[in-house]
Amino acid sequence: MTVTVERAATAEEAAAAMARGAQVVGGGTIVMRRVNAGDQRLGRLVVLADPALRRIGAGSEGVSLGALVTMSEVARAREADFLAPVARQVGGPAIRNMATVGGNLFARRTYGDFAVALLALGARVILAREGAREIGEFLRGRERSGLVLAVEVPRPREARAFGFLKVTRVHPAAAAVLSVAAHLPREGGRIRGARIAFGGMGPQPLRAPGAERALEGQPLDAGAIGRAATGCTEGLEPPTDALASAWYRREVAGVHLRRLLEGMV
Ligand SMILES: Cc1cc2nc3c(=O)[nH]c(=O)nc-3n(C[C@H](O)[C@H](O)[C@H](O)COP(=O)(O)OP(=O)(O)OC[C@H]3O[C@@H](n4cnc5c(N)ncnc54)[C@H](O)[C@@H]3O)c2cc1C
Structure with a gap:
């Protein structure tokens, strides 16, 4: 099949092309690999x-990142300093210079590290035609979603309220066996509104309700961390793939969540 490539100068043009069946290209780190591999399902691409x-826009509550903002730009942006450690763990420098925030929302397991962090932080995804969506809802239906314009990310009230950990087998910039992010706002020493998100533990980034329940209303102490680690795979169906088996992912998820939470005390 011949692949045609066009350029959309406005988001409206791109949204219209998508509605007619075209696939958009952000940084192209995933799409162009498929083109090079001769993927027959690609017909019409819109750059x-x-x-x-x-x-990149900063408000009092957080930061807005346009869909074409790259991981390198996030890593450098003062307004997005709390996301810099996450962006720096996406691929190597060449990938980070191209990989976009919008594309990361669609990356299939075990990529999508940035989306895991956004899920823990409770970001909103701004779509061209459908308006704003809570990120969890967006991720569940992402295959059917339209053009993403931006994400709005609430800033954690204090630095230690947010943490991210990526687990790889060999190279730190490689695809993750799993990744985990935690947002644990505290009031009077107790956690209020715990959000824990995993990548690599299901078809898309998912929250860990068992861990969140164990942490909610508790001080972040050894007891709460232990209970969160023990219950963190509740409701999750990790896959088996070339990186790890489902069994292995179940076994190590709690170990890595514990490490992450201990660093946030
Ligand atoms: C060598 C290598 C290493 C990598 N390492 C990592 C890693 O460590 N962590 C990680 O998370 N990812 C990694 N990736 C995957 C990828 O680079 C990132 O996930 C990146 O953020 C994807 O963004 P992109 O702009 O390149 O996506 P693209 O290839 O442009 O698009 C990916 C998908 O998203 C859709 N899309 C893109 N933008 C939009 C939009 N605005 N609205 C609607 N749909 C859109 C496209 O149609 C396509 O289906 C790696 C990739 C490679 C090749």
């Missing part, structure tokens, strides 16, 4: 070229 999608 996003709207400068408005490259904006």
Whole structure:
């Protein structure tokens, strides 16, 4: 099949092309690999070229990242300093210079590290046609979603309220066996509104309700951390793939969650 490539100067043009069956290209680190591999399902590609999608905006509550903002730009942006450690763990430097925030929301397991962090932080995804969606809802239906314009990410009230850990087998920039992010706002020393998200533990980034329940209303102490680690795979169906078996992922998820939480005390 011949692949045609067009350029959309505005988000509206891109959304219209998508509605007609075209696939958008952000940084192309995933799409262009499929093109090079001769993927027959790709017919029409639309390269996003709207400068408005490259904006990083700071508000009192958090940061807005346009869909075309790259991981390198996130890593450098003062407004997004709390996300820099996550962005720096996506691929190597060449990938980070191209990989976009919008594309990461669609990356299949075991990629999608940035989306895991956004899920823990309770980001909102802004879509061209459908408006704003809570990120968990967006991720559950992402295959059917339209053009992403931006994500709005609440800033953690204190630095230690947010943490991210990526687990790889050999190289730190390689695909993750799993990744885990935690957002644990505290009031009067107790956790209020715990959010724990895993990557690599299901078809898309998922929250860990067992761990969240164990932490909610508790001080972040050894007891709460232990209970969260023990219950963190509740409701999750990790896959078996070339990186790890489902059994292995179940066994180590709690170990890595414990490590992450101990660093947030
Ligand atoms: C060598 C290598 C290493 C990698 N390492 C990592 C890693 O460590 N961690 C990680 O998370 N990922 C990794 N990736 C995957 C990928 O680079 C990132 O997930 C990246 O953020 C994807 O963004 P992109 O802009 O390149 O996506 P693209 O390839 O442009 O698009 C990916 C998908 O998203 C869709 N899409 C893109 N933008 C939009 C939008 N605005 N609205 C709607 N749909 C859109 C595309 O149509 C496509 O289906 C790696 C990839 C490679 C090749």
